[in-house]
Amino acid sequence: KAGVTQTPRYLIKTRGQQVTLSCSPISGHRSVSWYQQTPGQGLQFLFEYFSETQRNKGNFPGRFSGRQFSNSRSEMNVSTLELGDSALYLCASSLGLAADNEQFFGPGTRLTVL
Amino acid sequence: EDKVVQSPLSLVVHEGDTVTLNCSYEVTNFRSLLWYKQEKKAPTFLFMLTSSGIEKKSGRLSSILDKKELFSILNITATQTGDSAVYLCAAQGEGAQKLVFGQGTRLTINP
Numbered sequence: 001k002a003g004v005t006q007t008p009r010y011l012i013k014t015r016g017q018q019v020t021l022s023c024s025p026i027s028g029h030r031s032v033s034w035y036q037q038t039p040g041q042g043l044q045f046l047f048e049y050f051s052e053t054q055r056n057k058g059n060f061p062g063r064f065s066g067r068q069f070s071n072s073r074s075e076m077n078v079s080t081l082e083l084g085d086s087a088l089y090l091c092a093s094s095l096g097l098a099a100d101n102e103q104f105f106g107p108g109t110r111l112t113v114l
Numbered sequence: 115e116d117k118v119v120q121s122p123l124s125l126v127v128h129e130g131d132t133v134t135l136n137c138s139y140e141v142t143n144f145r146s147l148l149w150y151k152q153e154k155k156a157p158t159f160l161f162m163l164t165s166s167g168i169e170k171k172s173g174r175l176s177s178i179l180d181k182k183e184l185f186s187i188l189n190i191t192a193t194q195t196g197d198s199a200v201y202l203c204a205a206q207g208e209g210a211q212k213l214v215f216g217q218g219t220r221l222t223i224n225p
């Protein structure tokens with residue numbers, strides 16, 4: 001079974017631009033969560049989606065948005081990029097919302113903002 | 115505010131040693147605790163713990179959860195250089211997939 005895939009793997013943008021990152025969960029998984037990882041802040045929760053609905057959102061500005069499609073694939077968008085948005089963006093998928101549903105991470109998208 | 119704290123933040127040992135990594139948590143409506151191993155890429159899943167006092171084991175790694183004292187430990191016996199990584203602990207609340215992560219423990223195994 002294929003794992004979680006994320007595209008692109010690497011991205012370089014300049015301040016003020018916007019970016020869209022994509023995540024395809026493991027086949028059959030319906031829950032997708034996004035995290036930002038930086039050396040200073042560690043792994044921080046961005047959003048959580050299940051059945052195309054955002055169920056939870058972390059403490060990030062409105063420049064960060066996301067969505068989930070009917071096939072469970074998810075995208076996140078960051079507008080008006082800032083230098084501090086440089087990070088590894090990780091997507092995790094799980095079967096559903098049950099307590100014993102493990103979360104598996106994709107390889108991440110490394111975003112560099114110049 | 116939900117919080118997960120790991121200790122130590124960094125640990126250097128010799129190959130063959132046994133190590134214990136600690137994780138304490140304060141999460142509203144706690145339901146599970148997860149351990150991940152992260153090398154120079156995405157975190158890989160190790161364990162999910164939901165019940166107190168039941169040890170989970172995978173080869174040389176084992177983990178246990180204490181829901182009364184709000185902590186978990188990850189043990190690695192007979193360490194190998196391939197165990198060198200950052201070990202992340204994360205807690206999950208009820209009805210949500212959101213994970214609250216600790217800072218991680220950077221484990222270095224010297225030959």
